[in-house]
Amino acid sequence: MPEADLARPDVLRPTVDASQFGVVQRPLSMGERIYNIGAVRKLTILVLLAAAWEIYARWLHNDLLFPTFSATLQAFAQAMISGGLLGKAWTSIKVLLIGYAAGIALAAVLTTVAISSRVGTDFLETLTSMFNPLPAIALLPLALIWFGLGNGSLVFVLIHSVLWAVALNTHSGFLSVSNTLRMVGRNYGLHGLSYVGRILIPAAFPSILTGLKIGWAFAWRTLIAAELVFGVSSGSGGLGWFIYENKNQLEIANVFAGLFTVIMIGLLVENVIFRTIEQRTVRRWGMQN
């Protein structure tokens, strides 16, 4: 490139104090601020979905196939007040929580074994590839023989549906912890359980949280399906039984109310509980955007 021989003087310019600028910081407009609230955005989506449901059901005009949203809400309210829906939901949730907690505890033991030795890793990988594809419902007949017609069987299939998803995600989370962080932890003289608890678990928390969410969803599916198959135990069935019973009596609005309850609980757990955990942890730490 030919050198351009331009004589240019040095330029010195004073900088201006920030008070001279028009805008250094400006509050967002009302619309922008409302749009920034996640709850508002999601509620809008829900309202739109409900409206679509209502319009379609009215147009179809067949209460046996597809009751309207308002009819479902009505049935829901009725069942809540007098039909014992609340009690049935509680029965389901109780069993669900027991199974979920037991599954997570087992997953914690398995992954701790898995990261502390290579045989442990092989053990976990083999078990996961064997049992993860096995649908929990397929184990229900066996569970009924082993544990009888009661909560024991339900908890067994729940553990099966939670354990592998959580263990797999937690383990892959542990494996992806950066080498620098591992060395930092060891530099402090941490080892064994305190190393797992204070370095690996928080560092792998995004993956662990994903595992917990997937496990939760799997557990719900399994539970409702199992209750549908297996019906009532010790006098008070759960949500699945409520749905099954009402289908038999052709109370389709009530069937929808039962499904609606499942959906509501799912939304609540995802958007309130998991969301709060996420905001307090991985988002705050800048591990997730």
Next chain:
Amino acid sequence: MAETTAPLLDVRGVTIQYKTTEHRITATYRVDFQVFRSDRFILLGPSGCGKSTLLKAVGGYLNPVEGEIRLKGVPVTRPGPDRMMVFQEFDQLLPWKTVKENVVFALVSSGKLPDKAAEEKALEYINKVNLTKFADSYPHTLSGGMKQRVAIARGMAMEPDVLLMDEPFAALDALTRRKMQDELLQLWDDTHFTVLFVTHSIPEAITIGSRILLMSPHPGQVKAELNSLPRSAMHGDAARELERKIHAMLFAEPVESEDEFHA
């Protein structure tokens, strides 16, 4: 501080090998050097000379196949808080802890200090690196240079026998790097800590070091151990002369030169 007879860190005949799936590779071959109290000891050499590997061995992360490393006469076998490491990577801070918590956690979890005293010490060192304003910020909100300052504060707050620094400024831009080098020297004036510093930059070695170990690559061997210049002579002809001398020694056999001249 006048104790000059026994070395603080004694590295004798250290050969380090590591295995890949196909080869056994010798990273360093029979390396000897001694670090004394309050040394600013530099390991200098091109990439592949095993200087980082050597530092990891001093840190206790690797065990030599031959020779031994002694810290205050005790053989080094595993990582420990008496040899705090400052890494090159910005992700060495625990992202789930604030700046202050990061320093406190190091002090508490290594059993060095109880909670209350740890907090005081942490704030003292955070202040030394001028980050008091950011004590409650999470690492992901800081710039690269600030993160490295926190890592240095954390390392120094532990008051280790020797501070190990693995190219801590290599990932910074040239302007920030200059500033960090000056700050490190100011901190040294304050507390006269002992530091073992790995770098591949000759100017950085001359600026920071009081003693420089030159290493040649494939496998890493000691080529020379030199005194650096007094700080007053840092910008004169003597510095340029020393730089030329080191350069000539390192590149006696011409190899592809890297971006050495940034500082």
